[in-house]
Amino acid sequence: MSVRGKSRQCRLAITAALTALVGWGTQLRTWHWLVVAAAAAAVLPFLLGSGYAVGLAAEIGIYTIVALGLNLLMGYAGQVSLGQAAFVGIGAYTSAILTAKVGLSPWLSMVAGVTLSGLTAAVVGVPLLKLRGHYLAMGTLGFGVIMNILMVQWEDLTRGTVGIWGIPPLSIGGFAFDTDLRFYYVVAGAVILCMAMASNIINSRVGRAMRAVHGSEVAAGTSGVDTGRYKLQVFILSGAMAGLAGSLYAHHFRYIEPASFGFGHSIEFVVMVVIGGMASIWGAIFGAGAVTLIAEQVRRSLQYSPIIFGFVxxxxMIFMPWGLWRGGMDVLRRLGWARSRQRVSAR
Amino acid sequence: MNLPDAAQLLQYLISGLTLGSVYAMIALGFTLIHNATGIVNFAQGEFVAFGALIAISCSTTLGLPMPLAVLIAVAGVALLGAALERAAIRPARRASVITLIIITIGASIFLRGIAMWVWGSDALPMRYFSGDEPIGIGGASILPQHLWIVGIVLVTMAALWVLGEKTQVGKAMRACAVDRDAAQLVGIPASRMVMLSFALSGMLGGLAGAIVCPLAMGQWDMGITLGLKGFAAAILGGMGNPVGAVLGGVLLGILESLGAGFWSGLKNAIAFAVMLIVLLARPSGLLGARGRQ
Known part of the structure; x- marks a missing residue:
């Protein structure tokens, strides 16, 4: 079928475009690359052509927002969350219920979705973040699984496994973002805003404090960093960003079901951060793109993809704990093809 | 919601005890690896799945007698555990906790992929170890398989206790768990002990899978839920404490079975709710002496 051949071309084009985008980014200063990113995002749909590929690019953008938030938590604050899909679900369900069942404006619903997922993160974060390492991982995992079971069982509110459909598109005045192309630009705007915010945070006093917590929580604590407060703030921020992504997800697909927010997806978000590289903003796009495209492949035909996925x-993790991007840059640097820069030790 | 009568209650207790014995085995597997390395092995559930699937293939496809099928499954998964340690854990021994968590998650995705590739995505049936005539006790009925499960788990626990308390190897393993460097100084080959603990943990997981699959069937992704519940049991009993792991497993099995009797939709939430409550209120578990880490 020609559609399949075309979609493979599209996927290649997406990968090439993303790689080019990432390659530019490291050579420039923060606000420079934001402009470059915006320009690249603006022309990307014309390179991709088909609606299918643009829709996929929008999906990658949505996951990029989740990965960005999780990257702040994992890469900078050094805390794991294996329940991030639950926050995406809270955002998605808030938007879906408020628009499709209550009839509220999509934009207001989105604000509610972000607020509610941030609030949930605050409420569960206070007790959970007292745990460390494996225990925090399992605690967040337990939270995620329970939220997912709630989405299935609380049928009066969520319609259970049947899911919620008829979610209206986002619109301004009379203009509805109801095609893949139109919605892609909404997502691209949100991604660039989130990236700008994340990079501001990382380069601020808060960012330094977060990195100190990652380096050594005890050392950070003794030098006067309120480690508990910073960890909670980052956790709330990552939850709210996941909620934003969830709201966008609901308006992109206009249909949601509990299966989209389960344990497997929480793991996928962690994998995005790892492949893209912990403590790397560009890595979020790279990781979200790689994982979404691989997952798309799995759904199509390749039965043995999980084997490759797990192996990679x-x-x-063993050979490039900072992710593919920085690991690749290290190789280039060793070959003398890229500028060197100061960096902390790999582990 | 309807209140169960005495016979129903007994039935719930019996199935809870059976399920709980299986959780206890899985929890013991977590405990062994955690004590030897400080790692929580997210691929523990895949050990269980491989045990079940190998046993099913040996017994159904190859037509081997049941004891041999179970033996091959246990030995196979023990090898798998040792291989996992050698290939994925040892090269990253000095890595951070996040790195190690993701390595075992990656290993579990890899193994699930292999399982789906080899055995396909359908649930595979397995015959009972002996007979399918239920035995009636006080209005409740027990399958012979229930007795097999509880019996095999009891024997395994006894064997593990003897291994840990009475043999040289067991004492060496426990010494490594207390202080790896000190153990190495007195001449214990610590890295071999770590590998051995992975192999033992694989044996426990494989056996758990092989004995539960006549009741639950075998499927490539069965390890996710079973592994997580085994972990919840280990946390409930107190991570690192073998007696706690067994107690936690049995308690969790009974709680789940009773809970499901009242409200079946929330059956799977019970294990995780219990785990969260224990993690937050008493991270050291029921019997654990060590605090949160």
Whole structure:
């Protein structure tokens, strides 16, 4: 079928475009690359052509927002969350219920979705973040699984496994963002805003404090960093960003069901951060793109993709714990093809 | 919601005890690896799945007698555990906790992929170890398989206790768990002990899978839920404490079975709710002496 051939071309084009985008980014200063990113995002749909590829690019953008938030938590504050899909679900369900069932404006619903997922993160974060390492991982996992079971069982509110459909598109005045192309630009705007925010945070006093917590929580604490407060703030921020992504998800697909917010997806978000590289803003796009395209492949035909997926994950963690992007840059640098820069030790 | 009568209650207790014995085995597997390395092995559930699937293939496809099928499954998964340690854990021994968590998650995705590739995505049936005539006790009925499960788990626990308390190897493993460097100084080959703990943990997981699959069937992704519940049991009993792991497993099995009797939709939430409550209120679990880490 020609559609399949075309979509493979599209996927290649997406990958090439993303790689080019990432390659530019490291050579420039923060606000420079934001402009470059905006320009690249603006022309990307014309390179992609088909609606299918543009829709996929929008989906990648949505996951990029989740990965960005999780990257702040994992890469900068050094805390794990294996329940991030639950926050995406809270955002998505808030938007879906308020628009499709209550009839509220999509924009207001989105604000509610972000607020509610941030609030949930605050409420569960206070007790959960007292845990460390494996225990925090399992605690967040337990939270995620329970939220997912609630989405299935609380049928009066969520319609259970049947899901919620008829979610209206976002619109301004009479203009509805109801095609893949139109919605892509909404997502692209949101991604660039989130990236700008994330990079501002990282380069601020808060960012330094977060990195100190990652380096050594005890050392950070003794030098006067309120470690508990910073960890909670980052956790709330990552939850709210996941909620924003969830609201966008609801308006992109206009249909949601509990299966989209389960344990497997929480793991996928962690994998996005790892492949893209912990403590790397550009890595979020790279990781979200790689994982979404691989997952798309799995859904199509390749039955043995999880084998490769798992293998690559283990190999990256053993040989390139900072992710493919920085690991690749290291190789280039060793070959003398890229500028060197100061960096902390790999582990 | 309807209140169960005495016979129903007994039935719930019996199935809870059976399920709980299986959780206890899985929890013990977590405990062994955690004590030897400080790692929580997210691929533990895949050990269980491989045990079940190998046993099913040996017994149904190859037509081997049941004891041999179970033996091959246990030995196979023990090898798998040792291989996992050698290939994925040892090269990253000095890595951070996040790195190690993701390595075992990656390994579990990899193993699930292999399982789906080899055995396909359908649930595979397995015959009972002996007979399918239920035995009636006080209005409740027990399958012979229930007795097999509880019996095999009891024997395994006894064997593990003997191994840990009475043998040289067991004492060496426990010494490594207390202080790896000190153990190495007195001449214990610590890295071999770590590998051995992965192999033992694989044996426990494989056996758990092989004995539960006549009741639950075998499927490539069965390890996700079973592994997580085994972990919840280990947390409930107190991570690192073998007696706690067994107690936690049995308690969790009974709680789940009773809870499902009242409200079946929330059956799977019970384990995680219990785990969260224990993690937040008493991270050291029922019997654990060590605090949160």
């Amino acid at each position: 994950l283990v190999a990256i």
